[in-house]
Amino acid sequence: MLKRASVLPEPTSPLDVSAPLSVRNLTVAYQDMPAVSAASVDVQAGSLTAIVGPNGAGKSTLLKAALDLIPRREGRVAFWGRPFKAARRRVAYVPQRAAVDWDFPATALDVVLMGLYAEMGLVRFARRRHKEKARAALARVGMGDLADRQIGRLSGGQQQRVFLARALAQDADLTLLDEPFAGVDAATEAAIVDVLRDLNAAGRTIVAVHHDLGSVTSIFDRVILMAGRVVAAGPTAEVFTPDLLEATYGGRLAVETFPEEGRRP
């Protein structure tokens, strides 16, 4: 019944060494409740990929487990065929909610400079060229004027853009964003989309968890559908279909009203 185009990698098949992110048979559980079960998926190099699924589908969990932020119960993960440890300089991650102390004595610029951690290496403190790079990243997300503002004194959407700018400063080949458009206005969303498209046009791979089903087709060229497992993955035209969406959302597309227990198949 389902289109063969969305065939997923076999759990036992080898990792795709050309893929920026390749996952096989990944199972992650909190306490004893599996949040992601036997996920196998490849992110295609140079793609702009959306991860779509209802609340609690395990989208954030998949990203965190891939980045070694939470333990995996089972499965293999590789970035260009290598463990995350060996590839971290090529990967940037913007979490769904940065769990930071907004009272921290740091300006927007200071936060973006943190993205240059790996680059600064043994040079202990930020040089002029680092600061220029960080300012450029802030300017790209429309935050150039607020670079010297303490982060707690920015609006929620502005704070989000600072964290996007920090990821930009990392100059990564693969950028993983967990709901970059949550809580931002239309103008900001358009600005962020432009930035992501620019990155993508420069050959960078983007993976973003995305909730707005209405804009998936216009922004992303590939989609991963998730509902506790990977339901389907592939080109948007082939995967973002009514029957696969129904399989993902259990027939109800009212994402926010999804009942607790109805999430997992």
Added chain:
Amino acid sequence: MSDFVMLSLMPMVVGTAAALACALVGNFLVLRRQSLIGDAVSHVVLPGIVAAFLLTGVVAPIPMLAGATVAAIVAAGLIALVRRAGGVEPGAAMGVVFTSLFAAGVLLLETSGARSVHLDVEHALLGNLESLIWFEGLGWSALLDPSALAAVPPQVWRLIVVLAIVSAFVVLFWKELVLGSFDPVFAATVGARPALFDAALMLLTAVVAVFAFEAVGSILVVAMFVCPPAAARLMTDRLVPQVMWSLAFAVLSAVGGYVLAGYGPLWLGYQSSVSAAGMIAVVSGLILAAACVAGPRRKGTRSIGAPA
């Protein structure tokens, strides 16, 4: 003033070094909302000292410092463990760990017949800056005289070494400490090893606390971990200036407190002086109070909101 070098120089050096080392570490503790750890360590010193006495059978500073340090490290490890395993907030984890270890220390003391160390425990907790007399310090020229320097109280050297270690650690691993304090998740993804530096910071806190206790007592240590960094935070919104302010406040407290303790009562017409460590703590508290009232970045002038 002729006996300044003999009577006052070493207490001022020790007080200042202790205040600087505590304030330096304290900046990161305050940022991580873990400043209570200083208090925690002060309670944990007791079982360490008792255990050291039971093991070695002697009352000597080195075994006691070693015992206290080990106990403090064990406590810091337990606090981290309780936080992870129990998923409780740091304050609660510290409360559980240090009260139980303190109780264990009291039990050990009562049941082991080691009560003879009691006085020394008190000394370790209260310190005594004024006792750091440099008998050979007959004038400023003594600073250049090797035989006079050999008679400098050992606490002075110990604290100078501790201060040097803390300074080197903070300068060398500045970025890692800042990243781990601000955004541990991000720190982990970029390979800044936040868990390792968290542990290192706890270890260093324990060492600083124990060595500073010996010289200046627990009241001063707890105050110095918190007051200068907290006051400095109210002066600026950036971290490097905050650290600089905290160091300035630490020196001001140590020197000002010592002078006030020695001469303040005389100026007021009293004969005796008051405890220097106590007065230093009071001055640091006054600085914090002043910063709360007049600091340019005090609460209410900045938002504390998180994004939706």
